[in-house]
Amino acid sequence: MLSAASAAVVRATLPVVRDHAAEITAEFYPSMFAAHPDLLNLFNQGNQASGKQQIALAAAVVAYAQHLLDGTPFGPIADRIAHKHVSLGVRPDQYPIVGKHLIAAVATVLGDAVTPEIAAAWDEVYWLFAVSLIAAEARLFQQAGVTPDTLWRPWRVAKRENEAVDTISFTLLPDDGGPVPTFEPGQYVSVAVGLPDGRRQPRQYSLSQAPGRDELRITVRRVRGAGDSPDGAVSNFLHDHVHTDDILLVGPPAGEVTLDHGDRPVVLISAGIGITPMLSMLDHLAATQPERTVVAVHAEISADRHAHREEYSRLADFQQLTWYENGDEGGRPGRIDVEAIPLPANVIIYLCGPIAFMRDARAGLLRRGVHTDDIRYEVFGPGMLEQ
Numbered sequence: 001m002l003s004a005a006s007a008a009v010v011r012a013t014l015p016v017v018r019d020h021a022a023e024i025t026a027e028f029y030p031s032m033f034a035a036h037p038d039l040l041n042l043f044n045q046g047n048q049a050s051g052k053q054q055i056a057l058a059a060a061v062v063a064y065a066q067h068l069l070d071g072t073p074f075g076p077i078a079d080r081i082a083h084k085h086v087s088l089g090v091r092p093d094q095y096p097i098v099g100k101h102l103i104a105a106v107a108t109v110l111g112d113a114v115t116p117e118i119a120a121a122w123d124e125v126y127w128l129f130a131v132s133l134i135a136a137e138a139r140l141f142q143q144a145g146v147t148p149d150t151l152w153r154p155w156r157v158a159k160r161e162n163e164a165v166d167t168i169s170f171t172l173l174p175d176d177g178g179p180v181p182t183f184e185p186g187q188y189v190s191v192a193v194g195l196p197d198g199r200r201q202p203r204q205y206s207l208s209q210a211p212g213r214d215e216l217r218i219t220v221r222r223v224r225g226a227g228d229s230p231d232g233a234v235s236n237f238l239h240d241h242v243h244t245d246d247i248l249l250v251g252p253p254a255g256e257v258t259l260d261h262g263d264r265p266v267v268l269i270s271a272g273i274g275i276t277p278m279l280s281m282l283d284h285l286a287a288t289q290p291e292r293t294v295v296a297v298h299a300e301i302s303a304d305r306h307a308h309r310e311e312y313s314r315l316a317d318f319q320q321l322t323w324y325e326n327g328d329e330g331g332r333p334g335r336i337d338v339e340a341i342p343l344p345a346n347v348i349i350y351l352c353g354p355i356a357f358m359r360d361a362r363a364g365l366l367r368r369g370v371h372t373d374d375i376r377y378e379v380f381g382p383g384m385l386e387q
Contacts, residue, residue, distance in 0.1 A: 002068040002124060009121035010065055017065070017122070020109050021058030028105035029054060036097055041200045042088055045233070061102075064129045065122075079256040082136040086144065087190040087254035088202055089151040090137065095130040102126060144181070144252040152192060152249040153178065158215065160244050164307040166222040167273065168239060169208060171215050175247055183211050183253030185284040186277045186350070186378065189218065190251035193237050203234040206276035206352075206378070207253065208308065210283035216250070219307055221273040257350065257378045259284060265293035265344035269336070269361055271353030272300060277378055278352060279308050286316035293344050294318040299336050299357065301325070338364030351377035 002010065017024070033040055043053060060077060067074035103123050107114045141147055159171035174180060185207075192202040205218040222239045223232025242248065259281045260266070266285070268278040275298055285292055294316065300306045302324050313320060323336050338361055343349075349365060351358045358377050365375055 002128065005117075006121035006124045007069060009117055010125060011069055013118055013121070014062070014065055014069070016110065016113070017106070018062050021062050022055055024102070024105045024109045025054040025058045027108050028057075028102050031105060031108075032097065032101040035101070039094070039097070042090070042094075042202070044203065045199070045201060061126070061129065065125050068125060068128065076256075078132065078136065082133055082140060083254040083256050084204070085133065086137050086140040087188070087204060087251050089148040089251065091148040092134045092138075095134060099123065099126045099130060140254070144254075146252050151251050153251075154247045155216070155250045157242060157244050157246045157248065160242070163219060164309070165305045166224070166239075167219060167305070167307040169217055169219045170238070170242065170248070171217045172248065172250060173215055180214055180216060181252055183207060184255075184258035185210060185281040186258040187253040187255035187280075188277070189216065189253055191218065191234070191238075192249040192251075193234055193242075195233055195237060201234050202251075204254075206255075206280065208276040208279050210280055210287055212287075219273065219276045219279075221307070255378070257352075257376050259350075260348050263289070263292060265295075265347045267295045267297065267341065267343065267347055267349045269297040269341070269349060269351050269353075271298065271336075271357045272305075273307065274352035274354075274357075274378070275307055275312070276352075278350065279312060281350065282312065282315050282318070290316055295342050295344075296320045297322075297336060297341055299323045299325075299353070335360055338368065343368060343370065347374065349375045351375065 029043075060081060063072070063077060064074055066072045103119060103126065106122060107119060154175040155172040156175040157170050158173045159169075161169045161171075163169050188204045188206045190202045190204050192200055194200050205220055207216055208219040209217045220235050220238050223235045225231040255277075257277070266281070268281060270278045278296065278298075282294065282296060285294055296312065296318055298306070298312075298321075300322070303309070306322070306324075319342060321336075321341065335357070343365075347370070349370060351361055353361075362375055362377070366372065
């Protein structure tokens with residue numbers, strides 16, 4: 001709980017911090033990386049270059065401060081951050097580094113306006129945030145049976161398969177003789193690769209089949225640059241350089257958006273490579289609850305880019321709706337007709353795809369009367385939809 005003195009200061013200064021949050025985080029990251037270059041291996045440098053990571057951090061800190069002041073819900077955002085941190089092996093001793101450089105960035109951007117009282121109040125906000133995340137992450141590490149130092153395991157590529165244009169799957173077997181971990185349908189794993197320039201970069205990929213097998217499978221779409229955005233460094237490396245019998249470093253399953261195991265009707269709405277967690281859910285439902293009502297909705301640019309299309313269709317007796325069309329200039333899938341989607345009573349809905357696609361779909365579902373708590377979504381990258 002934020003102290004009364006700090007709460008008064010944070011309440012008075014929150015509008016200014018919110019207005020300058022992106023500048024603060026843009027100052028923070030270069031400063032921290034200059035002092036601790038080893039952290040470059042922990043953060044997605046593609047998201048750094050695009051500014052997405054800076055925006056995500058700014059939004060999270062401001063949202064947490066608002067939560068401390070008036071109780072605005074923050075749990076879903078905290079869960080997402082904690083799972084992501086565990087998947088990357090974030091350590092408790094890295095939080096003081098982040099805190100030091102974040103508060104210094106506030107002082108740099110806001111200048112003399114940052115009095116000792118203001119700096120102390122926002123330092124308190126940061127440490128309440130950090131302590132809550134450290135505790136949540138400790139529980140997740142314990143549940144996974146790993147620590148940040150034992151996170152990465154070697155996995156052998158047992159099979160590489162073309163799934164669609166620019167999309168391949170890797171079936172993975174543990175190369176260390178250890179067990180295949182259990183996971184929840186909808187979760188992801190981190191994969192860390194050594195790039196030709198010497199950097200090691202992690203990325204998260206959804207597990208694209210149900211749990212319970214003696215293997216894991218991920219499906220990777222090649223990220224092609226558009227405009228000022230570069231090609232995806234890790235996706236292109238995996239496509240171009242990783243083949244059968246190669247070794248990949250893989251972290252434990254993580255992710256808070258997982259299949260509800262009750263008997264409520266399910267609607268799975270995806271676009272592009274967002275089909276992968278939905279496939280894991282559908283695969284699990286076909287094996288364990290084939291009688292459960294399921295509607296699967298997918299948007300793609302064209303049929304030849306529709307990953308796992310045949311596998312998806314043969315898993316179970318369910319209703320399937322598909323839209324093929326070019327969406328925007330970046331070649332992302334276009335919109336779906338939300339009004340055409342059957343919505344059974346007491347439905348629970350899962351979304352995964354580009355943020356703009358999910359935002360439009362979510363807005364349409366809310367207009368149709370679906371409660372916000374019944375819409376769950378996965379986001380690739382640091383973006384977050386409004387809660």
